[in-house]
Amino acid sequence: MKKDCVFVYSDDFQNYKFHDEHPFNQLRVKLTYDLLRTMNALRDEQIVAPRMATDEELALIHDRDYIEAVKAAGQGRLSADIALNYGLGTEDTPIFPNMHEASALLVGSTLTAVDYVLSGKAKHALSLGGGLHHGFRGKASGFCIYNDSAVAIKYIQEKYQLRVLYVDTDAHHGDGVQWSFYDDPDVCTFSIHETGRYLFPGTGNVNERGQGKGYGYSFNIPVDAFTEDESWLDAYRQALREIADFFKPDIIVTQNGADAHYYDPLTHLSVTMKTYREIPKLAHQIAHEYCDGRWIAVGGGGYDIWRVVPRAWALIWLEMTEQSNISGNLPKAWLDKWQALSPVPLPLEWDDPEHLYSPIPRKTEITEKNAQTVEKALYPIRNHRSNIKQSL
Amino acid sequence: MIVEQIMKTDVITLHPNHRIIDAIQLVKQHHIRHIPIVNDENHVIGIITDRDIRDASPSIFQANEYIEDLQKPISTIMKTDVITGHPLDFVEEIAALFYEYRISCLPIVKDEKLVGIITETDLLHTFVQLTGAHQPSSQIEVKVPNLSGMLSKVAAIFSQRNINISSVLVYPDKDEHYKILVFRAQTMNPTGIIADLKNAGYTVLWPNLPGVSS
Structure with missing residues (x-):
């Protein structure tokens, strides 16, 4: 039976857990799942279980000795010195029991999403357990062990020979995925994030455009700290439209980190739920305009797991399944169930109130600077286009 | 950090009796802006920059006039008061030197022989590494x-x-x-x-x- 959309989910996503105080908390996937189930927006037949990624699949991106190190670390067999060389056992990515299995399941979840879409069993698929865009070939970084998105893109290339557009709206630069395909003209990466001036990882500058044959296929828009909805969305809409038109992808993979929100404790952007309504909307349109609907969406960052992530991620699914015209109150049953566990009062409605924060003093300058950044990022495409016009 | 650690050692050079047209080709081919001029003993006796070459080239409006000038030897246009550095110089000092003399390239000389070159670009790259960015x-x-x-x-x-x-x-x-x-x-x-x-x-x-x- 053909399902239009699938939601890859398992309670085992919770096994990817560093420790109780760590900001990366997969409870947010469960909160999202529960929100959608409570409101009857996610039916039994739309839910599919993730599979584990095999070692061969992980090795599409990751070094074999790194995979072995992760396995050994998860079984307590890796010395601290060696672990540190692989970025394991740090403040960001502490070692935890069975970390290989937990991480390989997140990769497998995104691969499951890919299989559903590319075998034609679904148009769109959502893998909220994935989106671990900082993982490097041979090193853990920024809460990420294996890079599910990079593995999935390589898998799509090897198995289906498609051209992939990767769109990363996490507040942090999608460095792991960018570097994995930096010299590949068949994968176009586009990341919009808070400038690396202060924020991790520090890369993602406009002038990172790719290298060799891949030059011109990496796009970065670093927006200023304190950027608000209007300016952020303006950058996103202009860039994604023009990049899609330039690259003409066969499939899009979107990474949906929800940490650019004003409430997020790790970043300094000031967007609200307005932005999280719009992100999947445009991605959905692009998927239908260029890719015959083929769209894989994954999760990512998001560290206000109570007030931001469940609403933002539920909106991706609601957009995919064309139920996004929802507003007003969140389901009471969901609020009643989770409020007791939340350290902060849960929001009562889908949308944020006006005046969520006090006005940003340098808004005009920030908006102006972001517009210039967009201009610079898209310059090669726009320049190319006007050259073609002249020669006609 | 000392100069030896960041200098380029494969230096592209010319002899004073090479023609100006040779310099033009080298600059284009290697995307460089400075060419140290050395004698047979590999002593630095001059330097030319892309600006010197431009001064010697015809205007684009008269591109085909006086092109025989480009056959003249480099010695006719090279600067001979060359500021050079030593492999043991501190990178910070070099940066101050660039700033003070408004230059953007320094041939590095040891035993009177040319052994390397540092440009503004090398210094900037070092600076990026210093910031850890x-x-x-x-x-x-x-x-x-x-x-x-x-x-x-x-x-x-x-x-x-x-x-x-x-x-x-x-x-x-x-x-x-x-x-x-x-x-x-x-x-x-x-x-x-x-x-x-x-x-x-x-x-x-x-x-x-x-x-x-x-």
């Missing part, structure tokens, strides 16, 4: 009183959290009684270290956007 990290700026021992006190707080520091810069503050310590720290979650710093009484600028506080 090429490795995944967060930037945290701490405003401290301009007193001895502050850096070690602040760095100790990072070390208690087991956070690796990839670079430290010390900037002057507008108020000379203060300094700004700029750390690039290998963590995506600096909230803990920031809380520690604040508890210890320091002013943390994360991010530092004048007129706006987070």
Whole structure:
């Protein structure tokens, strides 16, 4: 039976857990799942279980000795010195029991999403357990062990020979995925994030455009700290439209980190739920305009797991399944169930109130600077286009 | 850091009796802007820059006139008062030299022979590495009183959290009684270290956007 959309989910996503105080908390996937189930927006037949990624699949991106190190670390067999060389056992990515299995399941979840879409069993698929865009070939970084998105893109290339557009709206630069395909003209990466001036990882500058044959296929828009909805969305809409038109992808993979929100404790952007309504909307349109609907969406960052992530991620699914015209109150049953566990009062409605924060003093300058950044990022495409016009 | 560690050793050179047209081709072919001129003993006896070449070339409006001039030897246009450096010079000194003499290239000479070259681009690249901006990290700026021992006190707080520091810069503050310590720290979650710093009484600028506080 053909399902239009699938939601890859398992309670085992919770096994990817560093420790109780760590900001990366997969409870947010469960909160999202529960929100959608409570409101009857996610039916039994739309839910599919993730599979584990095999070692061969992980090795599409990751070094074999790194995979072995992760396995050994998860079984307590890796010395601290060696672990540190692989970025394991740090403040960001502490070692935890069975970390290989937990991480390989997140990769497998995104691969499951890919299989559903590319075998034609679904148009769109959502893998909220994935989106671990900082993982490097041979090193853990920024809460990420294996890079599910990079593995999935390589898998799509090897198995289906498609051209992939990767769109990363996490507040942090999608460095792991960018570097994995930096010299590949068949994968176009586009990341919009808070400038690396202060924020991790520090890369993602406009002038990172790719290298060799891949030059011109990496796009970065670093927006200023304190950027608000209007300016952020303006950058996103202009860039994604023009990049899609330039690259003409066969499939899009979107990474949906929800940490650019004003409430997020790790970043300094000031967007609200307005932005999280719009992100999947445009991605959905692009998927239908260029890719015959083929769209894989994954999760990512998001560290206000109570007030931001469940609403933002539920909106991706609601957009995919064309139920996004929802507003007003969140389901009471969901609020009643989770409020007791939340350290902060849960929001009562889908949308944020006006005046969520006090006005940003340098808004005009920030908006102006972001517009210039967009201009610079898209310059090669726009320049190319006007050259073609002249020669006609 | 000393010059030897960052200089390029495969230097593209010409002899004084090479023609100007040879220099034009070399500059285009290798995307370079400076060519040291050496004699048979590999002694630096002159230097030409892309600007010297441009001065000697016909205007684009008269591109085909006087082209025989480009057959003249380089010795007719090269500068002979060349500022050179030594492999053991400090990179900081070289940077000051570039700034003071408004030059952007320095042939490096040892035993009177040319052994390397440093350009503005090499210096900039070194600077990028000094800032640590090429490795995944967060930037945290701490405003401290301009007193001895502050850096070690602040760095100790990072070390208690087991956070690796990839670079430290010390900037002057507008108020000379203060300094700004700029750390690039290998963590995506600096909230803990920031809380520690604040508890210890320091002013943390994360991010530092004048007129706006987070």
